Amino acid sequence: xxxxxxxxxxxxxxxxxxxxxxxxxxxxxxxxxxxxxxxxxxxxxxxxxxxxxxxxxxxxxxxxxxxxxxxxxxxxxxxxxxxxxxxxxxxxxxxxxxxxxxxxxxxxxxxxxxxxxxxxxxxxxxxxxxxxxxxxxxxxxxxxxxxxxxxxxxxxxxxxxxxxxxxxxxxxxxxxxxxxxxxxxxxxxxxxxxxxxxxxxxxxxxxxxxxxxxxxxxxxxxxxxxxxxxxxxxxxxxxxxxxxxxxxxxxxxxxxxxxxxxxxxxxxxxxxxxxxxxxxxxxxxxxxxxxxxxxxxxxxxxxxxxxxxxxxxxxxxxxxxxx
Amino acid sequence: xxxxxxxxxxxxxxxxxxxxxxxxxxxxxxxxxxxxxxxxxxxxxxxxxxxxxxxxxxxxxxxxxxxxxxxxxxxxxxxxxxxxxxxxxxxxxxxxxxxxxxxxxxxxxxxxxxxxxxxxxxxxxxxxxxxxxxxxxxxxxxxxxxxxxxxxxxxxxxxxxxxxxxxxxxxxxxxxxxxxxxxxxxxxxxxxxxxxxxxxxxxxxxxxxxxxxxxxxxxxxxxxxxxxxxxxxxxxxxxxxxxxxx
Numbered sequence: 001x002x003x004x005x006x007x008x009x010x011x012x013x014x015x016x017x018x019x020x021x022x023x024x025x026x027x028x029x030x031x032x033x034x035x036x037x038x039x040x041x042x043x044x045x046x047x048x049x050x051x052x053x054x055x056x057x058x059x060x061x062x063x064x065x066x067x068x069x070x071x072x073x074x075x076x077x078x079x080x081x082x083x084x085x086x087x088x089x090x091x092x093x094x095x096x097x098x099x100x101x102x103x104x105x106x107x108x109x110x111x112x113x114x115x116x117x118x119x120x121x122x123x124x125x126x127x128x129x130x131x132x133x134x135x136x137x138x139x140x141x142x143x144x145x146x147x148x149x150x151x152x153x154x155x156x157x158x159x160x161x162x163x164x165x166x167x168x169x170x171x172x173x174x175x176x177x178x179x180x181x182x183x184x185x186x187x188x189x190x191x192x193x194x195x196x197x198x199x200x201x202x203x204x205x206x207x208x209x210x211x212x213x214x215x216x217x218x219x220x221x222x223x224x225x226x227x228x229x230x231x232x233x234x235x236x237x238x239x240x241x242x243x244x245x246x247x248x249x250x251x252x253x254x255x256x257x258x259x260x261x262x263x264x265x266x267x268x269x270x271x272x273x274x275x276x277x278x279x280x281x282x283x284x285x286x287x288x289x290x291x292x293x294x295x296x297x298x299x300x301x302x303x304x305x306x307x308x309x310x311x312x313x314x315x316x317x318x319x320x321x322x323x
Numbered sequence: 324x325x326x327x328x329x330x331x332x333x334x335x336x337x338x339x340x341x342x343x344x345x346x347x348x349x350x351x352x353x354x355x356x357x358x359x360x361x362x363x364x365x366x367x368x369x370x371x372x373x374x375x376x377x378x379x380x381x382x383x384x385x386x387x388x389x390x391x392x393x394x395x396x397x398x399x400x401x402x403x404x405x406x407x408x409x410x411x412x413x414x415x416x417x418x419x420x421x422x423x424x425x426x427x428x429x430x431x432x433x434x435x436x437x438x439x440x441x442x443x444x445x446x447x448x449x450x451x452x453x454x455x456x457x458x459x460x461x462x463x464x465x466x467x468x469x470x471x472x473x474x475x476x477x478x479x480x481x482x483x484x485x486x487x488x489x490x491x492x493x494x495x496x497x498x499x500x501x502x503x504x505x506x507x508x509x510x511x512x513x514x515x516x517x518x519x520x521x522x523x524x525x526x527x528x529x530x531x532x533x534x535x536x537x538x539x540x541x542x543x544x545x546x547x548x549x550x551x552x553x554x555x556x557x558x559x560x561x562x563x564x565x566x567x568x569x
Contacts, residue, residue: 020422020425022417022419023419023422025413025414025419026359026360026419026421026508027507028410028509029360029411029414029415029418029508030360030507030509031509032410032411032414033348033357033360033361033365033369033507034360034361034506034507036344036348037365037371037372038368040372040376041372044375181337182333182390183387184387184388184389184390184391185386185387185388186385186386186388194382194386195386195387198382198383198386198387199386201379202337202341202379205341205379206340206341206407209407210403210407213407213410213411217410219509223510224426224430224509225429227428228429228430228431252510253509254506254510255506257506258505258506258510261505261569
């Protein structure tokens with residue numbers, strides 16, 4: 001009633017969680033159809049890395065210092081941008097090839113967050129609302145949060161980050177987080193490279209697919225059932241507005257290349273609230289939480305969630321309270 | 324015999340799951356159901372991924388074979404493969420043709436229903452300006468909203484006969500609605516234009532209507548709100564593109 005009055009909405013408006021289950025099914029199906037091709041693309045790239053990129057070569061390319069590796073990973077996120085779903089199999093493969101988990105994780109977060117396509121879509125979405133300022137602030141704040149997270153990752157040991165089944169594989173490239181798949185090469189088939197590539201792609205795709213399904217289900221339920229207007233009354237508040245932006249990003253689970261279009265239209269939100277939405281969303285949300293769980297320990301994912309959202313909030317509040 | 328069957332089933336499971344995903348993807352694309360799921364930019368990817376999954380399934384069967392050794396907890400492992408399959412099949416079977424008015428209420432981000440949309444492509448507005456002024460200009464709901472953002476455009480279209488297709492939205496006051504899809508149906512947002520005058524009917528909520536009327540832009544709290552003063556309404560079929568994409 002309070003929110004309805006604040007918004008001048010009809011008092012018999014929709015309830016906060018009035019879920020239409022057929023609509024949830026449609027949204028779920030749509031997210032699967034959108035995400036699965038990119039997941040497959042990520043698995044294919046991962047398969048190519050497995051077959052054609054020797055582990056030693058990757059190590060030669062990497063800076064010796066892990067801290068420098070964090071900045072290199074952020075640069076790679078700009079030069080080799082990927083969507084959130086596609087990055088997951090590639091990151092898992094890079095770790096198996098010997099890339100330090102801290103560097104791989106930073107790349108996993110940077111690829112969607114600093115993605116040039118995301119910046120371009122931000123320009124288009126905000127073209128009537130000071131687009132260059134929005135791009136600059138989105139990029140800058142995302143980079144600051146990524147540096148903070150990257151240096152946290154550097155301090156962690158691999159066994160504090162990776163799932164036990166992932167660690168068991170060590171640096172062997174034939175191990176995956178997909179224990180269901182036992183690949184036995186056909187007797188007499190001498191297709192070495194193709195066989196390795198096929199097995200690698202199938203393992204990575206089916207290994208992460210389960211987590212995409214769980215994440216898509218969570219995203220479909222909240223994006224369909226949550227009344228967005230409930231956050232409107234606090235969207236202009238200097239303290240609560242950014243929190244509302246972060247919360248909305250967690251529930252809607254949008255891709256970094258389209259999130260700007262949605263939030264640009266959300267007039268009840270202040271600019272800092274919109275920025276909080278754009279910075280926090282590509283780093284972690286309900287869908288990504290499950291995708292990250294496919295390779296990383298729950299404690300790491302929970303820590304990442306807390307730190308990513310906390311750092312976003314601090315950066316946005318510093319901007320809001322600037323002299 | 325049971326053991327051998329279990330091993331064969333476990334071997335075939337990845338190929339079955341990938342082929343099923345490929346079949347659903349290709350069927351969704353070829354049957355046109357993709358139009359209510361994804362924006363045009365992403366549709367071709369579904370076809371490519373469907374084809375790639377079929378190729379992968381064939382390669383898997385060619386290059387690998389069933390494990391000769393007995394596999395522990397076979398049924399549990401088969402259950403895991405089913406988890407990759409059943410949600411997809413259920414979603415494909417249970418998905419309705421469009422989103423409901425309940426979801427439209429929850430996803431709407433403005434009481435006016437117009438101010439919350441960013442500026443869309445102006446191509447439709449430009450085309451409408453080029454049409455014969457003696458005939459109703461074919462426009463989309465979003466074109467009228469775009470016009471309402473610019474005083475100069477309002478001058479050109481205020482009082483102009485227009486022809487608009489959209490979903491009937493009953494609510495407190497009758498509106499004509501279209502869903503705008505940025506990426507997929509999960510992020511679709513409703514865009515509405517008020518309808519005034521004699522609407523005829525009765526019309527069902529979320530029924531597709533072909534509306535002809537006069538465009539008006541009355542000011543509410545200092546903001547021009549597009550409105551159609553209806554002169555004729557008739558039911559129509561769902562358009563090929565039920566969702567609009569920017």
